[in-house]
Amino acid sequence: MKASSHLFAALAAFTIAATAGCGGGGNTSDDASVHKMPTSDEAVSDGSGSLPDSATEDAVPPGSPSELDVAWMAETKDAVTVVNDFWQSRWDTYFTGTYEPPTVFGEYVAGTPDAPTCGGRPAVPNNAFYCPSGDYIAWDAQLMREGYAKGDSMVYLVIAHEWGHAVQHRVTGLTAEAPELQADCLAGATLFGSEELQFETGDTEELAQTLTDLADRTPWTESEDHGDAEERITAFNNGGSGGVDACLPR
Numbered sequence: 001m002k003a004s005s006h007l008f009a010a011l012a013a014f015t016i017a018a019t020a021g022c023g024g025g026g027n028t029s030d031d032a033s034v035h036k037m038p039t040s041d042e043a044v045s046d047g048s049g050s051l052p053d054s055a056t057e058d059a060v061p062p063g064s065p066s067e068l069d070v071a072w073m074a075e076t077k078d079a080v081t082v083v084n085d086f087w088q089s090r091w092d093t094y095f096t097g098t099y100e101p102p103t104v105f106g107e108y109v110a111g112t113p114d115a116p117t118c119g120g121r122p123a124v125p126n127n128a129f130y131c132p133s134g135d136y137i138a139w140d141a142q143l144m145r146e147g148y149a150k151g152d153s154m155v156y157l158v159i160a161h162e163w164g165h166a167v168q169h170r171v172t173g174l175t176a177e178a179p180e181l182q183a184d185c186l187a188g189a190t191l192f193g194s195e196e197l198q199f200e201t202g203d204t205e206e207l208a209q210t211l212t213d214l215a216d217r218t219p220w221t222e223s224e225d226h227g228d229a230e231e232r233i234t235a236f237n238n239g240g241s242g243g244v245d246a247c248l249p250r
């Protein structure tokens with residue numbers, strides 16, 4: 001998925017399909033091993049010989065980010081811009097008041113002094129979350145790095161989902177009975193509604209795979225249930241096809 005300031009999303013379809021092995025009978029126990037292997041150059045680790053000319057050693061100097069780290073961190077910045085621009089431009093269509101974006105804390109390494117706390121609780125590994133009391137969004141570096149290595153769409157989905165929680169927090173009466181599925185719906189509305197996103201081949205499959213990977217068995221955000229893979233994909237598709245309106249409580 002690429003952020004573009006001038007290309008409109010050319011979408012052949014507004015829905016994504018469940019990936020094989022997770023959409024049928026609700027048996028998700030055996031698809032944990034179904035992971036696409038990294039196939040892009042982005043997933044190649046350090047020392048591949050494609051370092052900048054200034055690098056004279058085979059290995060990346062200690063403490064320097066790898067090419068993968070540089071890539072996924074750049075993608076998070078693009079995703080923040082895309083998601084924020086969407087809500088900035090659409091806020092008045094759906095809600096009253098002035099749109100204020102949440103603070104973007106960005107990546108953290110759980111257990112380190114720099115990791116954020118929310119309501120006195122330290123940020124945990126493998127999570128991404130919106131903190132209502134601090135009005136900020138943060139994500140575990142390892143979660144994003146590994147997700148990005150499988151497909152860049154993951155970065156957009158996670159940030160759009162957490163931004164959805166920030167929107168829930170801003171609008172009285174917005175939050176649905178299933179806030180996590182509503183956040184998935186809002187993420188779908190954002191990514192498919194953005195005029196800055198250009199979908200690439202494989203993106204919709206990546207999004208389905210990400211929702212599958214991040215379904216209930218992983219501790220993504222807080223303690224609320226995120227729903228199973230099928231529920232999450234359905235919610236995301238509802239937002240993708242119906243826009244923000246489809247995510248609002250009835």
Ligand SMILES: [Zn+2]
Nearest residue numbers: 165180183221
């Ligand atoms: Zn959530």
